[in-house]
Amino acid sequence: MAAAVPRLLPLLLLLTLTAPPAAAAAALATAAAAKNVSIDSATLSFADLTLLGDSFLRNGSVGLTRDTGVPSSSAGSVLCTQPVAFRGPNATDATAVASFAARFSFVIDNPNAGAAGGDGIAFFVSPGRATLGATGGYLGLFNSSGSAKNGSAAAIVAVEFDTMANPEFADTSDNHVGLDLGSPVSVAVADLAASGIDLRSGNLTTAWIDYRSADRRLEVFLSYAPAPKPKRPVLSVAVDLSPYLNGAMYVGFSASTEGSTQQHTIKEWTFQTFDLPSTANSSSFESNATSNSSDQAVPTSTAHHKRVGLALGILGPVALAVAFVFFAWVSIRKLIQLTARNDGAFSPELLKGPRKFSYKELSAATKGFHASRVVGKGAFGTVYKAAMPGAATTTTTYAVKRSTQAHQSRSEFVAELSVIACLRHKNLVQLEGWCDDKGELLLVYEYMPNGSLDRALYGEPCTLSWPQRYTVAAGIASVLSYLHQECEQRVIHRDIKTSNILLDGNLSPRLGDFGLARLMDHNKSPVSTLTAGTMGYLAPEYLQSGKATEQTDVFSYGVVVLEVCCGRRPIDKDDSGGKNVNLVDWVWRLHGEDRLIEAADARLAGEFDRDEMLRLLLVGLSCANPNCEERPAMRRVVQILNREAEPAPVPRKKPLLVFSSSASMKLQEIAFSCGDDVRGGYSVANPTSPKSEGGDIER
The missing domain is CATH 3.30.200.20 (Phosphorylase Kinase; domain 1)
Known part of the structure; x- marks a missing residue:
């Protein structure tokens, strides 16, 4: 490493000498920011989204409203965290605004058969990232005064897919598409009765929204998926969006329901801008230069010398830049190789x-x-x-x-x-x-002859008796207490799960697979790393921030304990085999109904110590508390399981957690690994009262 440092000094010097002036750098930054973009939900990470209100992630899709009782209200939004440029530098007229195309698939479902519909879903472009308004016909975009939250309502462009006829907004029917410009009252509406599309059918529906700035026209197409894009739009509006698309804007979806339950889900989406003009006045500058050169009479020899000088003036910096790039590439490659040898070698x-x-x-x-x-x-x-x-x-x-x-x-x-x-x-x-x-x-x-806890617990038949299960829980608690508090350096395992717990010849548990583990000093805070591990076992704050601590291991241990007691996986199907059920949520619900003992694995046929079962279930819920500050230390867990201390009180209702979204896992990874809900950052009790701008993860 030391030998590579002197070779980097010429790089730094050359970079300093060839760096553009501040003004030029600023111009380059502006030009880079104002460029066409393409967004695909399949490639987005959790950090790329801002979840508001009741919105949540599940199976790679975005739910915008909750499944609640009737009557109830719910609203949620999801936005891309990074803004999108709709204008180039110095753009002033309508044609200087970018065109855009959005494609997304959605489902509007009414889980209460026979009940009235909700209020619908909207695609929108907003100047603010914290856009969440009132429920009902305001679709979570506007409030009752007509303004949007944290942003000018007059600048919001929305295409609504409305399933409720609200007379106060002059809605034509309870099955229509409308264009909203700064207000919940649509400037153009299309009734879908003749199109064969019923937004409330529960069918997967695909929408295309195209805006061509040159033609000043917006068109909306609808079709039941997976049909191709129809030839005729359901809504075609001659409209100039240049007054609304000012500079950087945020793209997203919003939905609401009020008085009855309606679930709104975005399955997948793409968005792109195009025809974004390049830096203003570039074409006029070229024409002026051409006219000036033709008007001036320059002697041939002088013109020749000027051309030679101009060529040298251009080729010289280009050659220097090429040499710089080559020199940098060679030096950095050698540095990487040297570092890799140093990092990869061990004696x-x-x-x-x-x-x-x-x-x-x-x-x-x-x-x-x-x-x-x-x-x-x-x-x-x-x-x-x-x-x-x-x-x-x-x-x-x-x-x-x-x-x-x-x-x-x-x-x-x-x-x-x-x-x-x-x-x-x-x-x-x-x-x-x-x-x-x-x-x-x-x-x-x-070698562990009895394989993993996962195989023993879920094999047919299950080979673990209740005393053996209790021993497993106590043994893993003991080793985690050792790793967290008794080593010279703390060890954070980061992947506690049943498949990483092995059973020796006596069916005693052995913790393995340290491929994700990290060492750290006891007096130092954990460093931020890429979120890694197995969904269903990941603590909410770890998925959000990527920072592994003892408490993230404690959460995973709590899930394992509940598996040991219940004989159910962290994410499992319900009894009918249809809907995914979160183990922590299921056990907590039974606890709230004073039926906690019913969580015991039915395969045990009642052959277990009731007090031990309740003790272990309460320990599991305490460790799986969404709020990391409320989780016990592993040393305390060991004391509880050894009957040296009593379990901490566990609230009857599972606590909620609210924080901003900044995790790095891809949405497809979240969908593939579990099916957990990653929820928006507004109070469930009062969806219109924000707690933060981001999302919360509820297990």
Whole structure:
């Protein structure tokens, strides 16, 4: 690393000498900001969205209103966090405004058959990011005074898909599309009776909204998915949106319902701007330069010399820039290679206890890593059963973890090796050795003959009795207390789940898979990292901020405890096999109804200690509290399970948590991993009273 630093000094000097002036840099920044954009919900992360009101994420979709009792009110919005430029620099007229095209699929569903409809859904463009208004016909965009929250209502452009005829807004029917410009009263309306589209049908419907600034026309198309875009629009309006599309705006969706329940869900969406004009006056500048050169009489030789000078003046900086880029590329590449060698290398003498195996002996012990030897697969590799010949006729059995993509997983390999090599606890999987030959990354553990807790708990039949389950919960609590508070450095595991808890020959629990673990000093705060782990086990604040702490492990442990008691997965189907049920929510609901004991696994057939079951269920709920400050430390949990302390009081109603959204997980990852709700940042009791600008995660 030190040798690479002097090579960077010429880079810094050259960069300083060739840096553009402040004014030029500002102009470049402006030009970069004012450019056409393309947004696809499939590529967005949680940090790219701002959730307001009752909005939430579920299975990769965005729900805007809640399933509530009748009568009730609900409103929610979702916006892209980053603004979109609709004008170029110095743009003044209507043609200087960008055209745009939006495509999205949505469902408007009324869960109460026979009840009146709600109020509808809207696509909108707003000057403010905290746009949430009143419920009902205001669609969560405007309030009763006609203004929008945190932004000028007069600048809001919205296309509403309305399912309620509100006479005060001059609605033509309870099934119409309208264009709203700064007001809930539509400037143009199209009744959908003749189109064959019923917005309240519960069918997946796709909408296309196209605005062409040159033609000053907005068109809306509708079709039941997955049909292609229709040829004829349901609404076509001659309108100039240039007074409304001023500079940077925010794009999003909003919905509301009042007096009856209606659920509004956005399944997927894309948005793009185009025809955004380049920097103003560029074409006129070129024409003026051309006319000036033709009007002036310049001698041929003088003109030739000027052309040569102009060519040198242009080619000189270009050649210098090319040389700079090449020099920077070579230097940075060497620096990266040097850093990778330093980071990826580790010396055997640094590891006390585990020994280095050769690739040859591990390959022979696993029969060439044959598929018949696979005993498990994880996020960073595959685990093989290895039979290693020992002295005389004895054979030692190991579990060998092999990275599936060595070049991408070296950091995880080094992390796991450095963490677990220095740990000693009866409830930890013991690391026996390692290997990094032939480009392979291999970790060798003691073999656990009874597999994972996940397999034992959900296999048919379940092989764990109640005393064994209680022992598992107590053992994992003990090892987490050791990792969090008894090591020289804290260890945050970050991936506590049943598949990472193994069972030895006596069915005692062993915590393994430290591929995501991090070491940190006791007196230091956790650093922010990319959110990693398994959905269903992730604490709300971890998914939001990416900061792993002891409390995020405590949350995951609480979910595991509830699994042990209930025999249900964190996200499971209901009894009818249709709707996803969140385990924490389900147990908390039973607790609120004073039926907590009914959460016990039916496969136990009542063969359990009632007091122990209630104690463990209350511990699970305490650890899975959405508010991290209310969760107990693992040392306290150990005392409770050892009957040295009583469980902390657990509120009958699950607490709510509100915070701003800044996590980095992709929406598709959230959908693939669980089906949890990631909710908006407004009080459920009063949807129009904001608590924050972001979203909350409710499990």
